[in-house]
Amino acid sequence: MKAVIMAGGKGTRLQTVSKDIPKPMFPVFNKPVLEYQIDSLKKSGITDITLIIGHLGAVIQSYFGDGTRFGVQLQYFTEEKPLGTAGALYYLKDKISDDFLLLFGDLLLDMDWTRFMSFHKERRAVVTLCGHPNSHPYDSDVIVANPEGMVTEILPKNTERSFFYHNFVNAGVYCVSPRLLSSMESAEKIDLEKQMIAGQIGKGTVYAYRTTEYIKDMGTPDRLHSVTADVKNKIVSSRNLKNRQKAVFLDRDGTINVLRGFLNNTSDFELLPGTAEALRMLNASRYLTIVATNQPVVARGECTFDELEQIHMKMETELGKQGACIDDLFFCPHHPHKGYDGEIPELKFDCSCRKPKTGMLQQAAEKYHIDLADSWYIGDTTTDLLTGIRASMRTILVKTGEAGLDRKYDVRADYTAENLLEAVSIVLKSNPY
Template sequence: LARMERFFLEKRAECLLFAHPNAHPYDSDLIVTDRENRVTGFDSKHNVRTGWQDNLVNAGIYILSRDMLRRVPEVKKTDFEKEILAPMAAAGEAIYAYRSPEYVKDVGTVDRIRAAEEEWKSGFPAKRNLEFPQRAVFLDRDGVINRYNGFVRTPDELELLPEAAEGLRRLNSSAYLTIVVSNQPVVARGETSEAELATIFNKMKTLLGREGAFVDDVFYCPHHPDSGFPGEVKELKIDCDCRKPKTGMLRRAAERYHLDLSACYLVGDTTGDIQCGKNAGVRTVLVKTGEAGRDGKYAVTPDLVADDLAAAATKILEEQ
């Protein structure tokens, strides 16, 4: 809550919502945000949804400015989200989402409250407190979560691998955060805009959510060091610190989520992924989906080898 309050004050917000991914976004109220985490809209679970959505759920925990109370009618029963927050968001007022991987659960069904009871008994909620060092499984996207058929430039080109959701479900029920770290040079090359890339990632999240799985966060590198592509974005044609095998994405995730990198893993399908993990000091898993290490760019040996993401999750959890 102290961390949430700091974010509220930093953003000079009128209202701050506690937001998180969950395993059932299809029957949850979703939040729509911009890149600065300003709330731009709400997508009710009662809507007929089309397109692809971010898995970002409103947990119903708020920090409000005192001025917000003046907006609430004194005697009228009010739907706070629909009648107050949604018009404010549509008007561009200062409503923000605080994204957190900490333990928040909707227990609105019998199965969900039973699962929460078991997790509470195991001590799992306390382990997800960001006051303590966390552990994560970093995941490459192409060839690990979705089929690798070259660069994905449009949502239509993204197709989940059949074992990906199962692997993520296993990790979602463990002490590990799941964080995507993906090189996306298609942005620098001018083949996909960052807005289009966000839609591609939202398709991934929507498809995973339909199968009861989620990722806690996504980091991507939009840069590319080589010039000469038609339509390329000049300012992104740089030698950055985030393009794997460099470790910028992992280090930023570690700072955001208080990660102990020595207790983390990276799952990838290329030698570049494995070299990135080695550079960051995390344990590495090479999966045989995607390129399966055949790129041969780096002479590096992974700590573990698995057939796919589901098998990788099993090996990680068994090892720990």
């Protein structure tokens, strides 16, 4: 497997920090961003790396040389004139015969590349994007994909969005098939997303991989500062999915948002005060934030899958506006008891995901390599507590929503908190990262 890194960026946004160092050479905690990328690729066994250099490329070449010192083999191509985000791929057209990874050199990241590549190969995609939630989806390119991961649209940044959307942002890391390059005829300026990928979306050949791993650009002095703290606190490396993850699982109604009976429309969805602040604290830690919610309204025919998705998009849009995100959400649309008007018979069965069963937690654990015994469950009902207890997690009862007064199960929480914000403080006090 081969990787190509676009390292020709001019670093305009970072010129207040320094103007003689190309963006990929910016030191974060005494090490260039590009070196983090090379180290990460090497951890997944990828040592054949091509660097596309341009502006101040000599600085990169003299630091990395042929790569021996870093345990990899490096090859360089120099962009004589700026060719946009993809034009330089023309140089590789006849030199690459297998799927390859494409990275932009100004991202601080650490990923399990094997996992990403497997997703891409299983779908025989022409391009696979890497998508993740971030703290500013409102000014990011947002990926719209179907449940299988096929991309149907990319909502460009800097456009007014008067609708709800998932916080699923294009992270700037790609798996590319040589088929994408076949139509390139010369080294012309071309945009990867707006031209090359946009042209493939209608053909159903573009997929999006979802990850919780650390991928952030350090394009502004502010971001550079926060990324440096994350490296120091080992948040960058610990989030690599090769490592076991820990998570805080959250119930939805009564924990994140105001409890209003059986919610079935977006206008009744309202975040509880402090939710965004609580999630921002989790987002800055090593914990993944995962929502697991029973939604029997779907089985009972009171809310369609589309309406449920709209509610979740509203949650993600509103949290995003406040700089907060959830890493993923799992819901159980089933219900065991038959006999409701308008019910959907095929969803009426005794499933393995409805809490207090632990099916959703198991699904999340498998998807993100989570150690449930090192994780927490926060909810407002005894059903939530029993779910967490059964999965060997530590539990916190919040006094919002039902406040544990449902008394369905005779269980006790490890801690009790006034609200989600206090609950998250308890988690982070017990383990600050």
